[in-house]
Amino acid sequence: MKRVRICSVSDVPAGGMKGYDTDLGVRVLVVNSGECFHAYQGLCPHQDVCLDEGYFDGSTLTCHQHLWQWDVATGEPMGAAEAPLERYDIEERDGEIYVLQTSALKACELFKGVADATLARLDAIAVREEHDSLATVYDMGDPADDLYILESGRVEFVIGREDRTSLAGFMLRKGEMFGWAALLEEQPRRIARAVCMEKSMLLRFSGKAMLDALAAEPAAGFLVMRQLSALITKQLWSQGGQ
Ligand code: FES
Known part of the structure; x- marks a missing residue:
């Protein structure tokens, strides 16, 4: 677990909030409700x-642009x-506020119930990649060799064919996986474009290396594949494409 200092307690007075560009590669909003501090995507x-x-x-937090609102205690959306909001775990220590960064693998639904030791082995085969805002992670027709887990930032999908494309209608958040075609046979090419909508940190896994790692631990592999089929079904229902 990584601990990243954001600011001092005294920097954000009760009832106030401040945004910080951080070493996490993303902007973080620190809010002081008067009872405690919260940290969210900035x-x-x-x-x-x-x-x-x-x-x-x-x-209640309100964006001044189009007045979307959130409950500051939970980050859950309100009204329109x-x-x-993506929420960050924080720690107050010696008058300083830190964000605690855990591996996105832990937050990923695909790996729910998988033992920590197995997650650590999978984490070891991941490559961490930082992508700028509007960077294309992969495009339609690209080889579907790798899968990704979003560690921070946002990713959006475009589906369709050449001149007739449209947004898939969903964005991913921390711990969500995409590019799952890399775990499937006979799905060699991408059928969607994945674009980072802000600076984003991704865990990239070779599909082959992931399958080899899961084959070496059949119980974990069976669990992950069951959860993968559930995730694919969910995303197909929401009109997405990978
Ligand atoms: S940009 Fe924040 S509500 Fe539209």
Whole structure:
């Protein structure tokens, strides 16, 4: 687990909030409710506006651009808001506020129930990649060799064919996996474009290396494949494509 200092406790007065560009590679919003501190993604999930330029009344955070709102205690959307805020675990120590960064593998639904030792072995075969805002991770027709887990930032998908494309209608958040075609046979090419909507950190896994690692631990492999089939079904229902 990585601990990243964000600011001092005294930097954010009760009832206030401030945004920070951090060593995590993402902007983080620190909010002081008067009872405790919370940390969330610093950019609005709607259109990348800095949330610290919005309004905070002690319990509700409002983006000034189109007035999406969130419950500051949970990050859950309120009213017209269509997406929650990504929440960061924090620690206060000696008057400083730190964000605690755990591996996205731990947060990934695909690996729910998998033993920590197995997760550590999988983490060892991952490559961490940082992508700038608007960077294309892969495009339609590219080889489907790798799968990805989002560690921070946001990724959005475009589906369709050449001149007739459209947004898939969902964005990913921390711990969500994409590019799962790399784990399937006879799915050699991408059928969607994956684009980072802000600076994003990704865990990239070779599909072959992942399959080899899971084959070496059949119980974990069976669990992961069951969960993969459930995730594919869920994403197909939401009109996505990988
Ligand atoms: S940019 Fe924040 S609500 Fe639209």
